[in-house]
Amino acid sequence: xxxxxxxxxxxALAELDALVKKLEEGELSLEQSLALYERGVQLSRFxxxxxxxxxxxxxxxxxxxxxxAAPSSLAGDDQDR
Amino acid sequence: MRxxxxxxxxxxxxxxxxxxxxxxxxxxxxxxxxxxxxxxxxRDQLESEFVNVWVEGELSNAKVWNNxxxxxxxxxxxxxxxxxxxxxxxxxxxxxxxxGLRVIARGxxxxxxxxxxxxxxxxxxxxxxxxxxxLAYEQLKKTLQAEGLFDESRKRALPxxxxxxxxxxxxxxxxxxxxxxxxxxxxxxxxxxxxxxRVQGDGSAADIAQAIRAIQRVPGVDVLIVGRGGGSIEDxxxxxxxxxxxxxxxxxxxxxxxxxxxxxxxxADFVADRRAPTPSAAAEIVxxxxxxxxxxxxxxxxxxxxxxxxxxxxxxRRVHMLGSRPAFAGFPTRLALRDRDVTxxxxxxxxxxxxRLGARERQTLALRRQLDQFDLGRRLATIHTRLATADARLxxxxxxxxxxxxxxxxxxxxxxxxxxxxxxxxxxxAVAWNADxxxxxxxxxxxxxxxxxxVTLADGELDCDVRKNR
Numbered sequence: 001x002x003x004x005x006x007x008x009x010x011x012a013l014a015e016l017d018a019l020v021k022k023l024e025e026g027e028l029s030l031e032q033s034l035a036l037y038e039r040g041v042q043l044s045r046f047x048x049x050x051x052x053x054x055x056x057x058x059x060x061x062x063x064x065x066x067x068x069a070a071p072s073s074l075a076g077d078d079q080d081r
Numbered sequence: 082m083r084x085x086x087x088x089x090x091x092x093x094x095x096x097x098x099x100x101x102x103x104x105x106x107x108x109x110x111x112x113x114x115x116x117x118x119x120x121x122x123x124r125d126q127l128e129s130e131f132v133n134v135w136v137e138g139e140l141s142n143a144k145v146w147n148n149x150x151x152x153x154x155x156x157x158x159x160x161x162x163x164x165x166x167x168x169x170x171x172x173x174x175x176x177x178x179x180x181g182l183r184v185i186a187r188g189x190x191x192x193x194x195x196x197x198x199x200x201x202x203x204x205x206x207x208x209x210x211x212x213x214x215x216l217a218y219e220q221l222k223k224t225l226q227a228e229g230l231f232d233e234s235r236k237r238a239l240p241x242x243x244x245x246x247x248x249x250x251x252x253x254x255x256x257x258x259x260x261x262x263x264x265x266x267x268x269x270x271x272x273x274x275x276x277x278x279r280v281q282g283d284g285s286a287a288d289i290a291q292a293i294r295a296i297q298r299v300p301g302v303d304v305l306i307v308g309r310g311g312g313s314i315e316d317x318x319x320x321x322x323x324x325x326x327x328x329x330x331x332x333x334x335x336x337x338x339x340x341x342x343x344x345x346x347x348x349a350d351f352v353a354d355r356r357a358p359t360p361s362a363a364a365e366i367v368x369x370x371x372x373x374x375x376x377x378x379x380x381x382x383x384x385x386x387x388x389x390x391x392x393x394x395x396x397x398r399r400v401h402m403l404g405s406r407p408a409f410a411g412f413p414t415r416l417a418l419r420d421r422d423v424t425x426x427x428x429x430x431x432x433x434x435x436x437r438l439g440a441r442e443r444q445t446l447a448l449r450r451q452l453d454q455f456d457l458g459r460r461l462a463t464i465h466t467r468l469a470t471a472d473a474r475l476x477x478x479x480x481x482x483x484x485x486x487x488x489x490x491x492x493x494x495x496x497x498x499x500x501x502x503x504x505x506x507x508x509x510x511a512v513a514w515n516a517d518x519x520x521x522x523x524x525x526x527x528x529x530x531x532x533x534x535x536v537t538l539a540d541g542e543l544d545c546d547v548r549k550n551r
Contacts, residue, residue, distance in 0.1 A: 009242045009374070016381045023388040026395070033392045040385040041433070047378045051371075054244070054270040058261070060252070061276040061296055070275060074252070074261060 009047055016043040117194065124192035127199060131190035136162065136201060137209065140182045145171070151178060155186060155201065163200040164188070170204050176217040183209035214314055218321050221348055225323075230330045231351045237335040239355060240303045242374040243367050245272045247302040247334070249292045252277040256310040256339070256360035263364035268371055274299050280309040286319040290328035297333045305332060306363045307349065308339030320347035329353050339363035386434055393427050512537040525550050 019040050023033060058070040114122070138155035145151050149168035154161050164186060166178075178184065188203040208216045225231060246264070250256045257275065264271045278292040279285040293307060307329065309317070319325060320340045329336045329352045338353035339360040350356040357363035513522040514535040520527075528534055528547050536543040 013241070013374075013377065013381070016378070016385070020381050020384045020388060023385065023392070026388070026392055028392075030392065030396055033389060037385060037389040037430075040382070044378055044382040044385070048375075051242070051375060052270070054272060056265075056270045057272045059272075059274050061274055061299060065295065067274065067299070070273075071252075074257065074275075 009050060012043050012047050016040055016047075019043070116197075120192060120194050120197060124194065127190050127192060133187070133189060134201070135185055135187050137183070137185045138162065140178055140184055141180050143178050143180050143182075151203075153178065155184070163198060164203050165200060166203040166206065174206060175213055176208055177220050178206060179220070182216075185209060214318065214321075218348065221321065221323055221326065222351065225326055225330075225348065225352065230326070235330075235354075237354045239335050239337070239366070239370050241377075242371055243304045245274060245299070245301040245303055246367055247296040247299065247305040248273060248275045249278055249289060249296055249305065249307045250275070250309055250360070251280045254280065254310050256308055259310070259359070259361040260306065260339075260364040263361050263368060267365075267368040271367075272301075274302055281312065281316045281319060286322035286324045289319055290324040293325075293328040293332055293336075303334055304367060305334050305336045306339055306357075306360070306367070307336055307353070308357070308360050308363060309341070310360060311341040311345065317341050317345055317347060320349040322348070325349050326352045337363045337366055389430060390434075393430055397427060509539075 019036050022028070023036050023040070026033075028036070058074060059067045060070050061067055136155060138157045141154045141156055141161075143151065143153040149171070151166040151171050153164050153166070155164055156162070166174075166186075166188075184206050186201060186203045187205045188201045190199055191202045192199050207213055211219065229235065248257065248260060250260075252275065261273070264273060274296060276292040276296040278288045280289065289307065293305065296302060296305065307325075309320070311317075317340055320338070326348045329338070329349055335354040336352075337355045337357050338347070338349045339357040339362065340347045340349055341359075343358040346356075355366060357366055514520065514537065515522065515528070516533040516535065518535050522528060522534065528550070530547050530549050532547045534545050534547060536545055
């Protein structure tokens with residue numbers, strides 16, 4: 001899924017934004033339009049996939065600068081999940 | 082204290098008899114003091130007299146010197162009093178003693194011998210009018226505002242999609258639970274890094290500042306929530322102190338302040354990039370920026386579809402129009418080709434959109450199903466488990482009962498068998514009966530010769546005649 005040309009969400013979204021505007025102007029050839037459209041779909045899918053892929057994590061930064069898992073009393077506090 | 086005040090207001094002691102001035106006593110009787118001795122005598126007297134005085138006046142020439150002590154003059158309409166406050170006491174003051182401030186100073190009067198000056202050595206000072214905390218708040222607010230730390234232009238935008246959320250608060254407080262609750266409910270795959278810190282009490286401001294500096298260095302943290310739950314103004318005080326304000330101002334990632342309740346506005350709120358009225362609200366802000374991000378993608382995707390659809394429609398119409406013109410009658414093949422292209426593209430597009438709609442619909446359905454099943458399903462599962470358990474227990478009980486009954490039966494049968502005379506017969510014994518088999522014979526005299534008896538063997542019976550009694 002991760003394309004080398006897509007760095008992160010912000011750039012993906014910016015590209016999608018620009019691309020939609022260009023497409024909406026409707027000045028392009030069919031081939032160009034279609035290429036843009038396909039790229040757009042790809043970008044949108046990329047963003048969605050990235051949004052979903054992360055896992056819930058709660059960590060505590062200790063005085064010494066280490067990261068450790070939060071005590072279960074905190075981590076387990078989300079019964080509403 | 083009142084005693085001292087009364088004495089201080091008492092008229093000056095009578096000057097020595099005026100006669101002395103006109104006719105000085107003969108030199109032999111004069112007692113000449115050195116300046117030092119006199120000053121020492123005055124000092125002894127004054128310093129033992131004014132050990133603990135409260136004095137009110139306006140501060141002027143107030144300045145903290147390099148040695149860390151505060152020098153000032155306290156004055157009113159009639160008089161001026163020099164004063165000093167040592168570094169050790171000065172650090173307990175929350176406000177800054179500045180010129181023009183009306184204060185009440187507590188301390189003792191001391192004499193500075195080299196200059197022949199008396200002064201108050203101040204142990205404590207409190208502002209008149211505004212409370213000490215209020216004054217400190219106003220002072221810091223003014224200073225930071227003058228530095229431009231509250232300027233709108235300094236406020237950074239929160240990340241469009243916060244990926245790693247840093248939280249600086251106490252692990253023991255209600256605030257952290259509130260925030261995690263919101264994040265758990267509305268941002269289920271959030272990555273959260275918490276730096277625990279004291280949020281009230283002496284030295285807590287430095288702790289909070291330290292925590293802010295530490296957590297911004299964790300790679301990937303792109304937004305910071307700094308705060309605590311509600312409390313008294315003293316409880317929230319750390320968030321009105323300069324170290325916290327400075328740490329927020331220099332933080333490398335955007336900061337959301339979340340201190341106390343809606344009505345509590347702290348210096349930290351002014352400096353932060355975004356002020357949340359409560360810790361829960363801060364979490365909501367983070368969540369909603371993520372939601373907005375998702376919606377932005379969806380809206381763009383919808384526009385993308387619509388734009389493409391428009392293009393295809395327009396082209397398709399143009400091709401049809403061109404095809405119907407007589408001038409183009411000579412190019413039917415090329416047009417047909419073009420037409421086929423368009424048709425195919427239209428088809429692809431339609432399919433793609435349908436697929437996307439379908440996926441959405443499926444997603445919705447799946448979610449709804451999950452929702453439906455969530456309660457009912459879980460409850461059913463519980464009931465099912467309980468039934469299964471009961472069932473199993475019943476089965477074991479029945480089994481155990483039956484097994485026990487069987488064992489008992491076997492045991493009884495065995496006992497019965499051992500009691501049965503037939504069992505004895507098996508070992509070669511026989512039973513002799515009278516003729517009508519009503520009585521077992523125990524003695525030879527039970528019968529007479531010529532009587533008929535019966536003999537039961539393990540297998541079968543014999544009819545016998547008695548020939549002789551022995």
